[in-house]
Amino acid sequence: xxxxxxxYLDHAATTPMVPEAIAVMAxxxxxxxxxxxxxxxxxxxxxxxxxxxxxxxxxxxxRPSEVVFLSGxxxxxxxxxxxxxxxxxxxxxxxxxxxxxxxxHHALLDPVTWLAKHEGALVDMTPVDRYGRILVNDLRAxxxxxxxxVAAITTMWANNEMGTVQPIADVVRIxxxxxxxxxxxxxxxxxxxxxxxxxSELDAMxxxxxxxxxxxxxxxxxxxxxxxxxxxxxxxxxxRDLRSGTISVASVAAFAKAVDVTVSLQGxxxxxxxxxxxxxxxxxRAAVPDAIVNGDPEPGASHRLPNIAHVTFPGCExxxxxxxxxxxxxxxxxxxxxxxxxxxxxxxxxxxxxDEIAVRGSLRFSLGHTSTDADVDALLAALPGVYERAHAAxxxxxxx
Amino acid sequence: MRVIAAMxxxxxxxxxxARAVDAGHDVTGVHLALSRNPKSYRSGARGCxxxxxxNDARRAADVLGIPFYVxxxxxxxxxxxxxxxxxxxxxxxxxxxxxRCNEKIKFAAVLDRALALGFDAVATGHYAQLRTxxxxxxxxxxxxxxxxxxxxxxxxLTQKQLAHSLFPLGDTTKDIVRIEAAERGLAVAKKPDSxxxxxxSDGDNAGWLHEKLGARPGTIVDEAGDVLREHDGAxxxxxxxxxxxxxxxxxxxGKPRFVLDIEPVSGTVxxxxxxxxxxxxxxxxxxxxxxxxxxxxxxxTVQLSAHGKDHRAIVTVDGTDVRIELLEPASGIAPGQAAVxxxxxxxxxxxxxERTGLSDAxxxxxxRNRQPxxxxxxxxxxxxxxxxxxxx
Numbered sequence: 053x054x055x056x057x058x059x060y061l062d063h064a065a066t067t068p069m070v071p072e073a074i075a076v077m078a079x080x081x082x083x084x085x086x087x088x089x090x091x092x093x094x095x096x097x098x099x100x101x102x103x104x105x106x107x108x109x110x111x112x113x114x115r116p117s118e119v120v121f122l123s124g125x126x127x128x129x130x131x132x133x134x135x136x137x138x139x140x141x142x143x144x145x146x147x148x149x150x151x152x153x154x155x156x157h158h159a160l161l162d163p164v165t166w167l168a169k170h171e172g173a174l175v176d177m178t179p180v181d182r183y184g185r186i187l188v189n190d191l192r193a194x195x196x197x198x199x200x201x202v203a204a205i206t207t208m209w210a211n212n213e214m215g216t217v218q219p220i221a222d223v224v225r226i227x228x229x230x231x232x233x234x235x236x237x238x239x240x241x242x243x244x245x246x247x248x249x250x251x252s253e254l255d256a257m258x259x260x261x262x263x264x265x266x267x268x269x270x271x272x273x274x275x276x277x278x279x280x281x282x283x284x285x286x287x288x289x290x291x292r293d294l295r296s297g298t299i300s301v302a303s304v305a306a307f308a309k310a311v312d313v314t315v316s317l318q319g320x321x322x323x324x325x326x327x328x329x330x331x332x333x334x335x336x337r338a339a340v341p342d343a344i345v346n347g348d349p350e351p352g353a354s355h356r357l358p359n360i361a362h363v364t365f366p367g368c369e370x371x372x373x374x375x376x377x378x379x380x381x382x383x384x385x386x387x388x389x390x391x392x393x394x395x396x397x398x399x400x401x402x403x404x405x406x407d408e409i410a411v412r413g414s415l416r417f418s419l420g421h422t423s424t425d426a427d428v429d430a431l432l433a434a435l436p437g438v439y440e441r442a443h444a445a446x447x448x449x450x451x452x
Numbered sequence: 453m454r455v456i457a458a459m460x461x462x463x464x465x466x467x468x469x470a471r472a473v474d475a476g477h478d479v480t481g482v483h484l485a486l487s488r489n490p491k492s493y494r495s496g497a498r499g500c501x502x503x504x505x506x507n508d509a510r511r512a513a514d515v516l517g518i519p520f521y522v523x524x525x526x527x528x529x530x531x532x533x534x535x536x537x538x539x540x541x542x543x544x545x546x547x548x549x550x551x552r553c554n555e556k557i558k559f560a561a562v563l564d565r566a567l568a569l570g571f572d573a574v575a576t577g578h579y580a581q582l583r584t585x586x587x588x589x590x591x592x593x594x595x596x597x598x599x600x601x602x603x604x605x606x607x608x609l610t611q612k613q614l615a616h617s618l619f620p621l622g623d624t625t626k627d628i629v630r631i632e633a634a635e636r637g638l639a640v641a642k643k644p645d646s647x648x649x650x651x652x653s654d655g656d657n658a659g660w661l662h663e664k665l666g667a668r669p670g671t672i673v674d675e676a677g678d679v680l681r682e683h684d685g686a687x688x689x690x691x692x693x694x695x696x697x698x699x700x701x702x703x704x705x706g707k708p709r710f711v712l713d714i715e716p717v718s719g720t721v722x723x724x725x726x727x728x729x730x731x732x733x734x735x736x737x738x739x740x741x742x743x744x745x746x747x748x749x750x751x752x753t754v755q756l757s758a759h760g761k762d763h764r765a766i767v768t769v770d771g772t773d774v775r776i777e778l779l780e781p782a783s784g785i786a787p788g789q790a791a792v793x794x795x796x797x798x799x800x801x802x803x804x805x806e807r808t809g810l811s812d813a814x815x816x817x818x819x820r821n822r823q824p825x826x827x828x829x830x831x832x833x834x835x836x837x838x839x840x841x842x843x844x
Contacts (some may be wrong), residue, residue, distance in 0.1 A: 371571060375521050376481070445568035449528075449561065 059382040059430040063263075063420025064209040064212055064240060064360055068264035070421065072084035074113045077267060081303035087299050088290060104308035106360070111315040112259065112274060113248035120273045120291045121304055125239040126159040128258035128273035129206075131295065132235040133163050133186045133435075134205040135281030136256070136348070137173060140233075142282065147203040149174045151194050153186045153218070155211050161399070173203070177334055183348040184216040192226050196401040198231035209238035209257075210245065213400045213416055214347035215360030215389055217245070224253045234277055239263055239271075244322060244357050245315045249274045256281075257312075261303070265421060266310030278452035325419045326351055326358040328428055330416060333361050336434040340439050342366050346401070347413070364406075368413045368442040369449075376438040382431055385416045413446075453572040454478045455618065458558060459512060459520070460507030461809045463633045464510035464621060470577050470636055471620035472575045473516055480521040482515035486529040486532040486564065487651060512638050523565070525557055532556035534651060537562075541661055541687040545717035545788025548605070548758060549649055553606035553739030554578075555740070563616055573616045578602045580799075581622030582614060589743050590614040594797040597625040607802035609742045625737035667840075670719020672699065673788070675712070675728070686719045692729055692784025699723070729783035731810050736774035736791050736803030741768070743800070745769055751794040754778070756805070758784050767793050774803040781810065 060068075080100065085093030088102045100117070109116040122128055124296045133150065140147045152164050154177045167173035178191045181451075186207060195202060210217045220236055233255035238247055243264030249257050252380040254277070260271035275281065275294070287296030308396045314321075336343050344364040348356040365373065370386035378382055387398040417431065455477040472479045483506045484490035506522055513520035513810075525592035533553050540547035563574045580603040590611060595601040609617065621629060634640035648655040668685040680699050683689075693711040703709050703725070710729055713722040733755075739745075746769050753762040754776055764779040776791055785808050793800040 104454065371521065371523070372565075375519070376521060379480075441569050443566050448564040448568045 059427045060422065060429060061382065061384045061417045061419065061431060063423070064418035065385055066262045066268065067243075067265055068422050069215040069262075069267060069306070070310050072313050073266050077302045077306035077308040080081065080305045083301070085301070086273050087301060088288065091412060094356055096128045097242070100301050100305050101299055103132075104304045106309050107139055107308040108259075108272060109274075111311045112242075112257075113250040113252075114274045115250075117277055117292070118249070118274050118337075120275060121299055122271060122273060122291065122295050122297075122420045123269055124262070124271040125157075125237065125260040127295075128260070128271050129157075129235075129237055130163045131281065131284050132202060132256045132275070133160065133260060134167060134284060135294070136235065136279070137171065138231055138282035139280040140203040141173075141242050143280075145305055148200055149176060150203055151176045151178060151191065151205040153178045153180065153207050153215075155184050155186070155400045156208055156216075157212055157237060157239070160208070163202070173199070174224065176340065178207070180216075180403055182347075182404055183216040184211050184400060185348065186218055186223070187223045188219055188226070191223060195226055195232070198317070202227075202230070202232045204235060206234050206235040206237070209236045209241035209247070209303050211241045211347075211400060212402075213398055214359075214362050214426040215240070216347045217241070217354055217356055219354075220252055220254065228253065240357060240360075242311075243318075244325075244359055245409060246315075246318060251323070255279050261307035261310055264310055264314045266307040267303050270300060270307045272307075276287035278438045312446050317421075321421055322358045325421075325423065327359055328425065329358060329425055330420050331425070332419070332428045332431065333363075335428065336361075336363055336435065337430060339435045340365060342371050345412075346404075346406075347431075359423075361417045361419075362414060362415045364410050365415070365439060365442070366410070366413060367446055368439060369446055370415050372415055372442040372445050373415055373438050376441055377431075377434060378433045380430075380438075381432055382430075386414065387416065409433050455480070455573050455575050456562070456566040456571050457481050457518070457575045458577075459483050459509035460577070461508035461512075461643075462577065462636065462646065463630060463643050464573075464579070464626075466509070466577070466638050466640050467629050467633050467636070468515075468575050468577040468618075468620045469512065469518065469623065470516050470632075470638070472627060473498055473518060475620070477575075478488060479516070479518045480571070481509065481516070481518050482562070483509040483520070483522045484529075484557070485522050485524045485526055486533075488528050492581045508597065508640050508643065511547075512640060515637055525561060528557055528561045529553070529651075532561075535666065537649075538661070540788050540799065542665065542716060544686060544714040545786075546690045546786035547788045548790055549651075550605045550758065551790050553607055554605055559609055559613040559617060562650065563613060567616065573618050575618035575620060577621055578606055578619050579621050579626075580606050580619045581621060581797075582617065583685040591741050592624070592799040594794070595622040600626045602798050603794075603797075604758055604760075604790070604792045604836050607742070607790060607799050611664065611743060614742065653803060658685075661687045663687065666766060668719055670721065670722045672697065672723060674703075674709075674723065682725065683719070683721065684715050686716055686721055689714055691786035696725060702762075726783065728782040729785075730763060731785055732777070732778045732781045733809055733811055734774075734776040734791055734805055735807040735809075737772060737806045739769065739772060739774050739801055739803040741801035744797075746793075746800060748790075750793070750795065750800065752793060752794050754791045754798065756782065756791055757789050765793075776803075777811075 075345040085097035087097040105119045106116045109119050112407045150173050168175045174240040174410050176194045180186050207218050207223050224234050233443055236254050239256045239260050242259040263269040283294050285296045289296050333345050346362040374386055381394050402412040453471050457479050457483045458474055477532050510520050516548045533549050533691050536552055537547050538548045558749045566574055571682045579600040582591040593753045596808050618832050630641055630743055652660040670683055670686050671679045672681050672683055672720050691711055694708055709723040709726055712724045750767045754765045766777045768775045789805050790802045792802045
């Protein structure tokens with residue numbers, strides 16, 4: 053699935069495509085036809101797109117007309133937060149406030165920051181507790197300070213670094229008391245938790261294909277029909293006039309297949325992954341007694357994702373450990389992959405109250421549908437040597 | 453060996469890494485991030501001054517098929533190099549931050565980290581040559597390309613550091629390195645050389661210092677002490693500087709004037725004629741020796757700035773004090789720069805220029821070419837000048 057011999061423990065960055073999705077994608081790539089064309093090929097393409105839409109809607113508890121296909125999580129988050137802000141601020145300039153949480157992904161933080169900088173939006177950040185879960189009372193206070201001024205509220209479903217699940221139902225309840233729309237970035241949760249868009253009463257929700265076994269470059273914003281949003285892209289208006297651009301039929305079909313496979317297997321694979329995670333965490337604790345496993349320790353759909361283990365190794369630097377693991381074919385992450393390159397302390401951990409030293413000494417191991425006991429064994433076998441070297445390197449660094 | 457190749461994103465370090473791979477080493481490419489640009493909500497994943505350089509380095513590593521990482525050395529760099537740079541200018545001296553970076557970052561913080569992580573050496577694209585003599589002493593020599601030789605900025609390295617250093621380009625000229633880069637399919641083959649200080653954009657040192665230090669008004673005076681104009685900060689000036697003085701009125705004799713002295717406390721910058729820049733001795737401090745410390749007066753050469761010429765000199769060491777007597781007077785020598793001492797092509801060591809002056813005899817006879825006095829012993833240090841100059 054991944055590089056030969058590699059032990060892939062970075063499924064939260066992206067997970068291998070499920071074979072069924074690859075097959076569907078290859079089949080569709082061999083066909084031609086623009087879903088907007090009126091002839092036979094066009095109609096066939098349109099049918100594939102609409103069947104895909106229906107399948108995804110069904111699996112996520114939405115209506116087909118609520119599924120807007122687009123390029124992925126970043127675009128969906130941008131469309132949701134900017135689109136809602138522009139639309140609601142446009143009809144009532146007094147709605148100039150966005151409430152978001154301190155642990156959002158950059159794909160949401162940056163559009164919010166952009167709104168503040170370029171559109172004059174007031175942005176209120178809701179703090180989180182030690183597990184990385186937003187403080188509902190703080191959110192309520194923020195809303196109650198001036199409910200009429202809130203254009204939108206956004207809170208991710210589960211955090212991408214820690215896996216902590218957020219109290220979406222509480223957020224929705226508080227927001228809807230005042231008719232405020234709520235968006236949730238569910239990119240990490242999809243595939244690992246049962247998501248019911250309709251039942252959640254969310255107004256908009258982001259999902260992306262490549263985190264659940266589909267291809268990169270395709271995702272969806274689920275958004276209630278009656279909610280007005282201003283598009284980011286202008287053109288053919290292919291997706292409900294909310295999103296323009298020719299739909300990638302093959303991508304959408306593979307996305308739907310991946311959702312179908314992943315959601316169907318959910319209960320079974322979650323149990324298996326949860327068991328692997330428990331072995332991994334226990335093994336780490338045994339090898340490095342100082343190691344701290346971050347986030348909510350409690351398993352379950354209202355606590356944390358089953359597949360992410362975020363661990364602080366005191367006295368080590370995460371990027372040194374990552375490099376040493378990588379040299380042995382073991383792949384993990386120091387945080388979200390988008391921040392990789394110049395290593396930056398995670399804003400999520402800083403928001404959770406960790407100091408910068410602890411933050412720099414952390415690694416995220418994330419499991420997925422291809423993970424095996426052998427992967428966990430390989431990690432645990434390599435860990436003592438990696439830890440020892442990284443610890444020594446850190447001591448050297450601190451003497452300079 | 454397991455080798456860290458420090459990859460700046462330029463052509464030299466890319467070819468150096470390639471040659472380390474060819475030599476059979478297990479090479480890992482590392483780009484050193486030397487600055488972070490904190491922004492609100494996100495702290496500059498794209499804000500680093502060198503993000504493009506980092507990408508160039510990454511692409512070179514891809515072509516070589518080696519792992520590649522970015523190491524964040526920004527804290528060390530800020531503390532050891534940037535703060536020192538500011539402090540030196542504040543004190544009226546002219547630092548060389550590249551030398552300082554090699555001494556404190558590349559061949560110290562980076563090398564030590566590499567060793568702790570299980571690597572054996574650091575390879576860089578510096579133009580210098582290492583040779584091990586029969587006694588096992590590692591000698592550093594000038595590169596064969598005189599236009600690119602960088603032994604000056606490596607003159608701060610000790611035996612321990614040299615033992616874990618690789619300079620694969622020292623035996624090659626720059627034009628060959630570019631050809632080799634193109635043959636290897638490295639996209640940086642035609643990337644222009646960088647000459648600026650890496651942490652100052654546009655080469656605007658004065659503007660950068662002004663931003664960091666604020667206005668520190670003072671005066672520019674002539675040798676008689678008459679005020680010629682006000683200035684915003686003595687740190688904008690360097691000993692020997694002629695351009696950009698903006699004095700308005702010409703000197704009495706109509707000849708150009710140069711910065712002769714900078715007095716940092718009062719901010720007084722003294723200007724005068726070129727001949728007053730002449731010096732023939734240097735007092736140096738904080739010496740660092742590549743190998744054995746010269747036990748007696750050493751007749752060799754000294755280089756006094758990054759692209760400066762070789763000056764014949766006699767060097768005498770007394771503990772941490774180094775006295776350098778130039779056989780011919782030099783001018784425009786700024787305190788704070790390093791005096792790197794050579795025996796032929798071999799680097800003996802370096803010392804920071806603390807003070808310069810003109811000896812009484814020379815002051816009365818400025819054009820005289822002094823010869824070494826007959827009593828100068830050649831000491832125990834091998835000069836090796838003839839052999840080192842030939843045969844390359």
